[in-house]
Amino acid sequence: TLTGDNAPLKRGTEPFPVPGPGKSPAPISVVPWPNHVAIEGARDVPAGLAITASGEAQTAADAFADLARSLFPADALVRPVEEGGLSVTLVTGAGQKPEAYRIVFGDEVTVHAAGHAGWLYGLVTLGQILRGARRHPLTFSFPAAGEIVDAPAFGWRGSHLDVSRQFYSTGEVEQFLKVMVWNKLNRFHWHLTDDEGWRVEIDAYPELTRVGAWRGHGLPMPPLFGTGAARTGGYYTKAAIRQVVALAETFGIDVVPEVDVPGHSFAAITALPWLADPDETGAYYFHDNFPNGCLNPAHEPVYEFVEKVFGELLELFPSRTFHVGADEVPEGAWEGSPLARAMNEEIGGTGSPAKLQAAFLKRVQTFLTANGRITGAWEEAAMGGGIDKEHAYLVGWTTIEVSQERAEEGYDIVIAPGQRYYLDMANGAAWSEPGASWAGWSGPEETYIFQPGGDWTEEQKKHLLGVQACIWSEHLTDRAIFDRLVFPRLSAIAETGWTQAERKSWPRFRAMAGLLPNLYGYWATE
Ligand code: TNX
Numbered sequence: 001t002l003t004g005d006n007a008p009l010k011r012g013t014e015p016f017p018v019p020g021p022g023k024s025p026a027p028i029s030v031v032p033w034p035n036h037v038a039i040e041g042a043r044d045v046p047a048g049l050a051i052t053a054s055g056e057a058q059t060a061a062d063a064f065a066d067l068a069r070s071l072f073p074a075d076a077l078v079r080p081v082e083e084g085g086l087s088v089t090l091v092t093g094a095g096q097k098p099e100a101y102r103i104v105f106g107d108e109v110t111v112h113a114a115g116h117a118g119w120l121y122g123l124v125t126l127g128q129i130l131r132g133a134r135r136h137p138l139t140f141s142f143p144a145a146g147e148i149v150d151a152p153a154f155g156w157r158g159s160h161l162d163v164s165r166q167f168y169s170t171g172e173v174e175q176f177l178k179v180m181v182w183n184k185l186n187r188f189h190w191h192l193t194d195d196e197g198w199r200v201e202i203d204a205y206p207e208l209t210r211v212g213a214w215r216g217h218g219l220p221m222p223p224l225f226g227t228g229a230a231r232t233g234g235y236y237t238k239a240a241i242r243q244v245v246a247l248a249e250t251f252g253i254d255v256v257p258e259v260d261v262p263g264h265s266f267a268a269i270t271a272l273p274w275l276a277d278p279d280e281t282g283a284y285y286f287h288d289n290f291p292n293g294c295l296n297p298a299h300e301p302v303y304e305f306v307e308k309v310f311g312e313l314l315e316l317f318p319s320r321t322f323h324v325g326a327d328e329v330p331e332g333a334w335e336g337s338p339l340a341r342a343m344n345e346e347i348g349g350t351g352s353p354a355k356l357q358a359a360f361l362k363r364v365q366t367f368l369t370a371n372g373r374i375t376g377a378w379e380e381a382a383m384g385g386g387i388d389k390e391h392a393y394l395v396g397w398t399t400i401e402v403s404q405e406r407a408e409e410g411y412d413i414v415i416a417p418g419q420r421y422y423l424d425m426a427n428g429a430a431w432s433e434p435g436a437s438w439a440g441w442s443g444p445e446e447t448y449i450f451q452p453g454g455d456w457t458e459e460q461k462k463h464l465l466g467v468q469a470c471i472w473s474e475h476l477t478d479r480a481i482f483d484r485l486v487f488p489r490l491s492a493i494a495e496t497g498w499t500q501a502e503r504k505s506w507p508r509f510r511a512m513a514g515l516l517p518n519l520y521g522y523w524a525t526e
Contacts, residue, residue, distance in 0.1 A: 029132025048079025
């Protein structure tokens with residue numbers, strides 16, 4: 001059951017004392033906080049970072065320069081030695097894990113890493129330290145000596161973005177990726193389709209975007225949000241997707257596409273009416289206004305559709321993982337379809353659609369497995385017999401208990417509990433806070449102190465891949481609301497993904513987060 005309970009799930013320990021007035025919460029400004037900090041003294045704040053690299057490391061240096069330039073256009077973080085830049089050399093560290101890095105401070109600075117992501121993250125840490133010391137010199141400084149040795153707590157540190165309920169331009173998505181890497185997030189779960197709109201160009205079915213990407217154009221849906229203009233929406237061309245995927249790669253971000261099936265498919269079925277069983281009668285609903293919005297597992301053309309669409313997307317997305325949705329097929333789905341009733345009888349289904357959905361998902365997964373991919377899905381994919389656990393991961397979203405059960409059953413799982421990590425939920429208790437409420441509200445503190453896996457068994461923890469923010473966009477009707485809801489909670493989740501539980505500190509994070517607008521720059525306007 002879903003719950004609006006806002007009782008703290010687990011408090012982190014507090015290794016840093018609560019700062020008094022005027023006291024610094026930490027000597028340097030870094031979010032997420034590094035796992036080993038042994039720095040000494042302070043030096044004059046350098047005018048920038050003068051980065052020297054060769055071979056593969058040069059790519060990381062270039063990616064950092066690009067990142068710094070576009071997140072902070074008015075504030076050069078990279079500068080040559082002649083202009084007062086501090087010499088920073090990227091060197092190859094032996095035996096380090098892919099995302100780990102080590103920074104050694106001195107008259108010159110070295111960043112040791114085994115590869116691209118490590119160097120990039122080391123530079124991000126240095127860039128944050130520099131920015132903090134520059135903009136808040138009474139609070140933070142630039143270390144004179146010592147070292148930072150750092151590696152992530154979890155391999156999966158994600159953010160999802162729902163581009164169906166609101167459309168975000170290619171430029172906005174790219175900007176969001178930059179904000180992600182500045183927070184050392186490494187998985188972008190791109191929710192490309194839903195009832196309200198289909199957002200990716202598919203050559204086999206031009207109607208999907210010609211009809212399905214626009215409100216008030218073929219889609220008999222009310223202007224739920226926005227201006228009420230006759231035609232709002234948009235979609236990504238294949239060229240745009242390739243551009244985003246390439247940019248993400250330079251930032252060490254894996255782009256996981258989601259095409260939400262069999263539920264949440266109203267836009268697709270509206271664009272391609274032959275996807276529905278022609279003999280289906282009656283109507284079932286999940287979210288209001290979207291009747292009969294689920295692909296019918298007993299209707300054969302549905303599989304050809306899925307394979308053609310997924311086939312085209314597999315060429316665009318190199319990620320090992322491909323997310324197929326599988327959430328929220330309502331009770332009563334397909335009951336009016338003679339085909340589905342017959343199939344349900346055959347497979348021994350009950351009144352609930354769970355077994356039909358499982359049969360559908362197994363076929364879809366078989367296709368993806370044959371193409372070398374891991375099938376991602378929301379936690380409901382385990383219902384009705386489930387899917388093949390060896391080639392799957394689930395995203396747990398209703399309650400933490402359900403996620404733990406899935407891990408116990410043997411599913412790999414990414415934690416995104418609605419109560420804490422759904423960034424569309426109100427960002428605090430005040431009545432005037434914008435946002436949704438079905439999972440309650442979660443302020444930055446509640447989101448920050450939640451620590452997944454604390455009381456899980458060792459066996460269950462082996463299945464815990466990491467954490468993920470979910471940015472559902474029904475309520476994010478303008479940029480101000482987006483920023484209000486997404487920040488600083490995105491950074492709070494990023495810190496839980498990166499920083500060891502025992503090194504998390506709410507007072508430290510709170511103090512840093514108060515400065516985030518200055519330090520992190522959010523979205524530059526286009
Ligand atoms: C549930 S989480 C949904 C989404 C909504 C979200 C709003 C999930 C898998 N489905 O369709 O956007 O709640 O919070």
